Amino acid sequence: MANTGLQVMGLVLGVAGWAFGILVCAAPWWRVSAFVGDELVVSQVLWEGLWMTCLSQWGRLQCKVYDSGLALSGSAQMCRGLSVLSLLLCLLALPLSVTGLKCTRCLGDAHETKARLGRVGAALFLAAAFFFLLPVCWTAYVVIRDFYDPNVAAPLKRELGPALYLGWGVAVLMLVGGALMYLGSASPGVPALPVFGKGTKGNPPSTAESKPEKVFV
Secondary structure: OOOHHHHHHHHHHHHHHHHHHHHHHHOOOOEEEOOOOOOOOOOEEEEEOOOEEEEEEOOEEEEEEOOOOOOOOHHHHHHHHHHHHHHHHHHHHHHHHHHHOOOOOOOOOOHHHHHHHHHHHHHHHHHHHHHHHHHHHHHHHHHHHHHOOOOOOHHHOEEEOHHHHHHHHHHHHHHHHHHHHHHHOOOOOOOOOOOOOOOOOOOOOOOOOOOOOOOOO
8 A cells, every 4th residue: 555654755855855956056165165285375265166156255255157158167067967957857756746645636536647656756856866966976076086186286176065965965865755755656556545544444354254144945
């Protein structure tokens, strides 16, 4: 029997991952300037994101959107595209998952169809988690590689920004939400009970347990 509690919990986690994913994608805190070597100028901090860069100087923050997306490197464009694709998959999974909930009245009593929609929505959440995890991990790899590369000048070295850590958390939310949504919609045979239901319906007695009727001649 499908579990409505797992479905609702999976949907909540998936929506939370989608909302936080929008913030992470738009935030300019993917990479931050690193102070290494003999560099003593710490009054300026440069933040870099997918869409803009911000310069913090003496408590003042100035941000500027990239002039041209085509002028960015191939890896930056790939990270942009994968992040947007992940968010679009979550947006598509949201109505499908809501329609597939057993506690809703969408599609009437078509329980098998609702379960299939729930599983499709769960698969979209899982795919969104994968596509969101790729740019986060790739950016972290590039930052760490350049940081330990002796050929990269010290002013060009970067450190992991807080948006990367939040991005890993977003991917986990989408992944767990999609898994719970799929498990809750795994068995479409019997409709799930309401979350706040008070009673259950018992199964009808089997014919094997019924007493045979006596025939009098």
